[in-house]
Amino acid sequence: MKIDPNTLFLALSNEIRLRCLMLMQLEGELCVCELIHALGLSQPMISRHLAILRDSGLVTDRRAGQWVYYSINIGLEQWAKDILQTTALANCEQKPFADDLHTLHDMPNRPGASCCA
Amino acid sequence: MKIDPNTLFLALSNEIRLRCLMLMQLEGELCVCELIHALGLSQPMISRHLAILRDSGLVTDRRAGQWVYYSINIGLEQWAKDILQTTALANCEQKPFADDLHTLHDMPNRPGASCCA
DNA sequence: ACCATATATATGTTTTACCATATATTTATA
DNA sequence: TATAAATATATGGTAAAACATATATATGGT
DSSP states (O other): OOOOOHHHHHHSSSSHHHHHHHHHHHHOOEEEHHHHHHTTTTHHHHHHHHHHHHHTTSSSEETTTEEEEEOOTTTTOOHHHHHHHHHHHHHTTTTTHHHHHHHHHOOOTTSSSSSOO | OOOOHHHHHHHSSSSHHHHHHHHHHHHHHEHHHHHHHHOOOHHHHHHHHHHHHHTTSSSSEETTTTTTEEETTTSSSSHHHHHHHHHHHHHHTTHHHHHHHHHHOOTTTTSOOOOOO
């Protein structure tokens, strides 16, 4: 999956898209409702930005029943994957990424999660 | 030099700024006139984008006589340096970066260069 | 005065956010 | 099993904001 630097950085240049990507990088695939909860933003807004990420080849989506799961495109060129990983590791304890992770983990009734402790 | 991911990726999201940065990453410090020549763009346009890169902390400038030299900020956080290096190595043989390098090397009377072959 | 560089202003273009609405899937009920 | 309602997600239209470019002008060094 060839991606040119401009496309990549344009996708990363929006805070909402970056927060979504960082969560996927750190947590693996996430459904739209989890991203809505973690970021605390409106559904159309999240959906819009996910569509931009999908159209630029950075993420792929998978429908499972009523839910749609998004994850980092496994076919991305290695240098692009490296950039996502480097960014995630260096910033996951900073705002707003740390807060997003925390809010995600506190989400009740996450789809796909086991029902009992 | 602390830089947040959003500031970094916003700076990288413009093709002109990215081309300037890639040249600096690969060649070390360059003066404004060299960047103008390599990219083939107007002086005010280059100057304006360099100002954006300077204001966001990615590059530093140094005046030497009539010329002003720009280079990657040596005090950048390591993860940001890594991203620049990764991007440069993975894309320096692609357009438009390869052409820019070539045009730069073909520039006559580069300031600071030795006068004879 | 001349050269290299920087900045200001005006204008055109792109991005973004918001609201409403549409589609798809599941659940509930007759 | 047909129908209706609820949930999850996507998209269209539009107005505001951010960004990029071009031209003109200013600054700073020789």
